[in-house]
Amino acid sequence: MFQIDWAVQDIWAKETMVSSTTPSKLNTNDVRKTALVHWEEHCLECALPGCYSSCALYSRRADGKCARFDYGIFPNPGFSGLFAFGADVRFRRWGKLETRLYGKTVSVAQHQLFDRMNRSLSRPLKGRAASRISTDARTLLGRVRNKYFTRIVPAPADPPFDAFVMECFSPENDSYRIMLEHFDREIRSRHSFTIEPGWNFFTIPAESLEFAANPLSGKITLFPENNVEKRVIFTWLDLVTYGNVSAAASAPARLAPAAKVKCVAWDLDNTMWKGIVAENSVAQLQPRSEAVELVRLLDERGIIQTVVSKNNFADAWRVIESLRLDDYFLHPAINWQPKSSNLSRIASRLNINIDTFALIDDSPFERAEVQSAFPQLRVYSDDQIKTILSLPEFDVPVTEASRKRRLSYLTEIRREEEREAAGSDYEAFLRSCRMKLRLFVPRDPAQVLRCLELIQRANQLNMSNTRYSADEFEKLLSRPGFLCLALQCEDRFGEYGIVGFASVDETSETATLRDFVLSCRVAQKKVEHAFVDWLALREQAMGKSELRAAIVPTDRNHQILQVFRDLQFLSTDKSEEAAQIVTHSLHDFVSSRGPVTVEAEEACSSPGPRCN
Secondary structure (H helix, E strand, O other): OEEEEHOOHHHHOOOOOOOOOOOOOHHHHEEEEEEOOOOOEEEOOOOOOHHHHHOOOOOOOOOOOEOOEEOOOEEOOOOOOOOOOEEEEOOOOOHHHHEEOOOOOEEEHHHHHHHHHHHHHHOOOOOOOOOHHHHHHHHHHHHHHHHHHOOOOOOOOOOOOEEEEEEEEEEEOOOOOEEEEEEEEEEEEEEEEEEEOEEEEEEEEHHHHHOOOOOOOOOEEEEEHOOOEEEEEEEEEEEEOOOOOOOOOHHHHHHOOOOOOOEEEEOOOOOOOOOOOOOOOHHOEOOOHHHHHHHHHHHHHOOOOOEEEEEHHHHHHHHHHHOOOHHHHOOOOEEOOOOOHHHHHHHHHHHOOOOEEEEOOHHHHHHHHHHHOOOOOEEOOHHHHOOOOOHHOOOOOOHHHOOOOOHHHHHHHHHHHHHHOOOHHHHHHHHOOOOOOOOEOOOOHHHHHHHHHHHHHOOEEEEOOOOOOOHHHHHOOOOOOOOEEEEEEEEOOOOEEEEEEEEEEEEOEEEEEEEEEHHHHHHOHHHHHHHHHHHHHHHOOOOOEEEEEEEOOOOOHHHHHHHHHHHHOEEEEEEEEEEEEEEEEEOOOOOOOOOOOOEEEEEHOOOOOOOO
């Protein structure tokens, strides 16, 4: 379900009207159960209620909270999926969708009934004094809804669901990426999706969401990468348990291939090379130059590739490595299972729909077996290798992003492998993310404004809680003897942008961290530990005897104090106004070498010229 309580029809009506007669790729008849969810409007940098008065981006919603969507979540009747509408959203900067997982699953019919009740109760009232009454009623509805979901609906049987499904329509003219995070006290998984103009369909297998021992716990968050402000209409955004009926076998009208091919699956024997691995040595096999060339040309167009071959994996892969093609194939399935089964598993792991696949295979039997299971999947014989690129389904725009598509998938695969290897070792998982923190002096207006926004807004990871005005902040940046740094973060899945700011008083033998603020987007990812660790090493190299931090405790920033405890800082009896002072002798400070890599401007990373 969706929080349509605060949808504003007058603003939504100004959007370009779009609708679709294209049926959803997932039929409700093919779904046995769904997790009970209620997607709501939230902010990536939420620090309520203080941010309502301090944040320049605050936009008042009817209930006084911050509106991070242009018109709320509007039920667009021109689309349908699980419900008889599409959830129409235009993200503003820092906007995100978020749902709590209530630990419950319900049938499709139950979920649809709850939705109808929810929409009926959420409709704005009309008449005298209706605005105030409606606002109060909808606020009360939200509280009652959460209690009802928690207490009334029976808990699910194990396993609770098969996959997370996201289907959406993008009215935009360009592509962008949406990030999904599942967290339960800590980040458990992170996924990235490229949203193309028009229809998009993705699935994430249950095991890839890394749920804790308590199934369906925590929250799921969805937001555009790099704070881009885009419109999207969601028709499915659900954790589902499939029924006995195959989605591929029902509703023939839905079984046409997609307009463009996203993934090519290769057979090997007598397709990629002449000869059969089981009957010939590697030296006797003859690579087909046109096939090898096509692999590279498809890669340049951003069309990803895999292998489905009936062979012994080690023997066949040795030949692929000899052709230097091993990095081109994602999730290769080289075994004796039916190729249709292998393709289904590969599609799930790649999070792309089976109708975007194409199979190149010399065997009429194998092509028929695959098409029997998946009529919407294109098949080609090995005789068509030389002409495939001239077909319209392979005529795709070539961009810088498309050229890097395979590499982005490879990093995602390696993330999954390392996460599985890490098991419950959260720090090992963070290392696999290759989190990188970059430190620099904010100089251009956009950088300065972003740092000021964080200072004015953040509560949970704000050490001093000093709310500088624009003029005061400019003076701080130019203050002699102060090191002022912006913190920018990225990992292998994408960029977070500027996520923090710090100011350090270096005017005496003891260095004092005065301001340290960090976005909650990178909370519990050891970024704060990495920064303090780096700062201690810098001050140690400069000959400082001690690093102090002046923390002004509040009821919400206890996480900051825990960072210094983790790094063996000691509380002192000293105090400066309301600040609690923690300190660490730099004579014996040793780096913790955490999972986050730190890079800094040359002037900031070692003794020498001043950063400011």
